[in-house]
Amino acid sequence: MQRKYYFEDFALGDVRDIEGPVVTKEEIIEFASRFDPQYYHVDEAAAEHSPYGGLIASGWHTVCLCMRVMCDRYLLNAATLGSPGMEHIRWLHPVRPGDRLRIKLTVLEAKISRTKPDRGSILHGWEVFNQDNRLVMTMEGYGIFSRRQHGPAT
Amino acid sequence: MTTIKYYWEDFIPGWEYESPPRTLSAQQITAFAREYDPQSYHTDEEAAKSSPFGGLIASGWQTCGVAMRLMCDGYLLQASCIGSPGLDEVRWSKPVRPGDALRLRSTVLEQTPSQKDQGRGTVKFRWDVLNQKGEVVCTITARQHYRRRTPAQ
Numbered sequence: 001m002q003r004k005y006y007f008e009d010f011a012l013g014d015v016r017d018i019e020g021p022v023v024t025k026e027e028i029i030e031f032a033s034r035f036d037p038q039y040y041h042v043d044e045a046a047a048e049h050s051p052y053g054g055l056i057a058s059g060w061h062t063v064c065l066c067m068r069v070m071c072d073r074y075l076l077n078a079a080t081l082g083s084p085g086m087e088h089i090r091w092l093h094p095v096r097p098g099d100r101l102r103i104k105l106t107v108l109e110a111k112i113s114r115t116k117p118d119r120g121s122i123l124h125g126w127e128v129f130n131q132d133n134r135l136v137m138t139m140e141g142y143g144i145f146s147r148r149q150h151g152p153a154t
Numbered sequence: 155m156t157t158i159k160y161y162w163e164d165f166i167p168g169w170e171y172e173s174p175p176r177t178l179s180a181q182q183i184t185a186f187a188r189e190y191d192p193q194s195y196h197t198d199e200e201a202a203k204s205s206p207f208g209g210l211i212a213s214g215w216q217t218c219g220v221a222m223r224l225m226c227d228g229y230l231l232q233a234s235c236i237g238s239p240g241l242d243e244v245r246w247s248k249p250v251r252p253g254d255a256l257r258l259r260s261t262v263l264e265q266t267p268s269q270k271d272q273g274r275g276t277v278k279f280r281w282d283v284l285n286q287k288g289e290v291v292c293t294i295t296a297r298q299h300y301r302r303r304t305p306a307q
Contacts, residue, residue: 035223036219036222038231038235040237052237063215063218064190064219067213071192075193076194082207085244087244091237091238
């Protein structure tokens with residue numbers, strides 16, 4: 001199947017700015033009830049007495065919301081072969097109900113596979129900001145992509 | 155609120171918890187992926203057959219979510235955890251397929267008292283997610299902050 005984005009379309013230093021969603025209270029509670037039901041993610045009244053002084057989103061929820069916008073922006077149109085993993089995930093500032101997220105993706109590394117020259121690995125730096133331009137999360141993630149041209153590794 | 159059973163002091167290096175298994179169905183895999191990670195090998199059983207994975211696989215983030223939930227049910231909701239500054243590493247080493255029964259093994263790697271707050275400390279964990287064959291499908295290295303039972307002197 002022909003895709004729009006291949007390994008070659010992610011050049012070192014490329015930046016993609018993506019508008020993210022507004023995070024609602026209902027969504028925060030719903031996600032956390034399923035995956036991370038710590039009281040400061042699910043119980044508004046109890047959360048007021050937490051170190052955060054109110055309800056905050058599970059860090060996993062922030063990651064998942066970013067994953068979704070990344071899918072919509074380009075990943076669903078890319079020759080992706082999955083991801084081996086992520087590194088240096090930092091939850092720097094709480095995400096609260098009503099926050100509007102923005103994601104800045106930067107290509108930090110682009111490497112053709114030595115064992116499988118038809119593909120390559122892209123390392124993306126993720127920076128997630130809220131509506132006040134405050135950095136709420138950073139992360140580095142690997143993605144494997146098919147090459148447009150199946151030449152030998154150079 | 156729940157009574158707290160585990161404080162920072164309890165998470166000594168080598169401390170280990172292993173959860174009961176939780177099975178992930180095809181319906182759960184596609185429902186999660188439609189919301190957060192709608193790549194075709196996570197959402198579409200037919201399309202997934204011609205993917206590099208040869209069939210439907212769970213989003214890696216769902217595996218993380220299941221691990222987190224197993225941890226909450228196992229001990230975290232009874233612990234003095236006040237959040238996490240982040241994860242050093244997440245590795246998805248094997249695909250998770252419909253019907254796989256996942257369990258969490260949580261191991262303490264390091265226990266560090268806070269420099270600036272005598273009432274808390276940090277614990278570094280390794281969280282392994284295993285399938286029914288005992289294969290590690292995901293490994294996470296994470297840090298969490300916990301309140302101490304007794305403040306440092």
